[in-house]
Amino acid sequence: xKKLAIVVPVYNEEEVLELFVNEVNNQTRNLPLExxxxxxxxxxxxxxxxxxxxxxxNKNIRYISFSRNFGKEAALLAGxxxxxxxxxxxxxxxxxxxxEMLNEMYKKILDGYDIxxxxxxxxxGEPIIRSFFARIFYKLINKISSTEMVDGARDFxxxxxxxxxxxxxxxxxxxxxxxxxxxxxxxxxxxxxxxxERVAGHTxxxxxxxxxxxxxxxxxxxxxxxxxxxxxxxxxxxxSIILSIFFGIKTVVLGDSVQGFPTLVILLxxxxxxxxxxxxxxxxxxxxxxxxTKKRPNYIxxxxxx
Numbered sequence: 312x313k314k315l316a317i318v319v320p321v322y323n324e325e326e327v328l329e330l331f332v333n334e335v336n337n338q339t340r341n342l343p344l345e346x347x348x349x350x351x352x353x354x355x356x357x358x359x360x361x362x363x364x365x366x367x368x369n370k371n372i373r374y375i376s377f378s379r380n381f382g383k384e385a386a387l388l389a390g391x392x393x394x395x396x397x398x399x400x401x402x403x404x405x406x407x408x409x410x411e412m413l414n415e416m417y418k419k420i421l422d423g424y425d426i427x428x429x430x431x432x433x434x435x436g437e438p439i440i441r442s443f444f445a446r447i448f449y450k451l452i453n454k455i456s457s458t459e460m461v462d463g464a465r466d467f468x469x470x471x472x473x474x475x476x477x478x479x480x481x482x483x484x485x486x487x488x489x490x491x492x493x494x495x496x497x498x499x500x501x502x503x504x505x506x507x508e509r510v511a512g513h514t515x516x517x518x519x520x521x522x523x524x525x526x527x528x529x530x531x532x533x534x535x536x537x538x539x540x541x542x543x544x545x546x547x548x549x550x551s552i553i554l555s556i557f558f559g560i561k562t563v564v565l566g567d568s569v570q571g572f573p574t575l576v577i578l579l580x581x582x583x584x585x586x587x588x589x590x591x592x593x594x595x596x597x598x599x600x601x602x603x604t605k606k607r608p609n610y611i612x613x614x615x616x617x
Contacts, residue, residue: 312343312344312345313343313344313345313396313397313398314344314345314346314347314395314396314397314398315342315344315345315346315347315396315397315398315399315400315413315417316347316349316394316395316396316398316399316400317335317346317347317348317349317400317402318349318351318387318390318391318393318394318399318400318401318402319331319348319349319350319351319390319401319402319403319404320351320353320383320386320387320390320403320404321350321351321352321353321355321359321363321386321404322352322353322354322355322359322380322383322386323355323356323357323359324355324359324404324405325355325357325358325359325361325362327404327405327406328350328359328362328363328366328404329362329366330406331404331405331406332348332366332372334406334410335348335402335410335413337410338409338410338411338413338414339410339411339413339414341414342413342414342417344397344398344417345371346371347371347372347373347394347395347396348371348372348373349373349374349375349390349393349394350363350372350373350374350375350404351374351375351377351386351387351389351390351393352374352375352376352377353377353380353381353382353383353385353386354376354377354378354379354380354381360374360376363376364616367616373393373615373616373617374615374616375389375390375393375612375614375615376612376613376614376615377389377610377611377612377613378611378612378613379611381609381610381611384486384487384488384609385486385609385610386610387401387466387486387488388479388486388609388610389609389610389612391475391478391479392479393615393617394475396472397471397472398417398420398469398470398471398472399469399470399471399472399474399475400413400416400467400468400469400470401466401467401468402466402467403465403466403467408429408465408467409429409504412429412467412502412504413469415502416429416468416469416502417469419469419500419502420469420471423498424498424499424500425470425471425473425474425497425498425499426468426469426470426471426474426492426497426498426499426500427468427469427470427499427500427501427502428464428465428467428468428492428499428500428501428502429464429465429467429468429501429502429503429504430464430465430501430502430503430504431465431503431504431505432503432504432505433505459493464489464501466488466489466492468492471497473497474495474497477495478491478492478495481494481495483603484602484603484605484606484607484609485599485602485603486609539588539589539592543585543588543589547581547582547585551578554578
């Protein structure tokens with residue numbers, strides 16, 4: 312029998328772990344695959360690790376525990392590296408990813424697809440401002456990046472072994488999985504579903520974290536922001552030339568002297584702001600380069616049961 316690896320990053324999710332395992336097993340009982348759960352504890356501060364140790368008496372449940380919180384991207388990478396199966400899926404433990412969809416996803420794999428992803432067609436229950444900025448992000452990233460990212464796409468997807476092996480060839484430390492899943496290519500299809508609420512616990516994501524994550528996505532998959540610095544500098548130069556000509560003619564023809572202080576303050580604030588904006592954009596890219604050159608590991612494993 313072929314195997315299905317279910318990679319599940321977790322952080323402070325003690326309330327829902329057993330419920331998740333039971334629900335996945337119930338909803339996929341007819342799936343002709345041997346299921347192996349790979350839980351990656353991302354430095355949880357509650358009883359998540361203790362629960363994982365207890366339920367891992369089942370030979371199909373394996374866990375990895377980090378030495379501290381390294382973030383979901385690191386947990387995803389660790390789970391994908393650990394997975395030994397013919398097919399691999401990534402799921403959130405809060406059951407917002409419908410386990411019953413695995414049955415249809417597997418059928419699509421048998422139809423010849425390499426990746427079967429999922430996307431939400433609604434964002435019911437999500438804060439309005441978060442939904443608004445999420446849509447803005449996808450529109451923006453697809454305008455400035457050559458890697459297409461599907462609006463509403465989740466990390467929840469079923470992949471063949473070949474896809475995961477190629478994902479693991481990507482060695483960058485600053486990872487943005489939604490982009491990497493698209494970048495590797497292969498034959499992809501998406502299944503749609505309506506948004507679901509968490510069954511228990513609280514999300515560790517807030518607006519600020521999501522905003523930072525979106526900035527990482529833009530920096531990792533587009534060089535367009537770097538061009539902004541050039542455009543801003545060129546525009547500032549043109550504006551300064553136009554203003555010089557305008558005030559020069561105004562003084563010569565009308566005899567109207569230029570009011571020095573207000574003009575000087577406005578120009579200083581304008582140019583200073585533009586320079587800081589440009590430096591900030593360049594600095595973000597340099598920071599990414601700096602972090603990559605350190606060659607630090609994406610995570611440190613404290614313990615595991617395999």
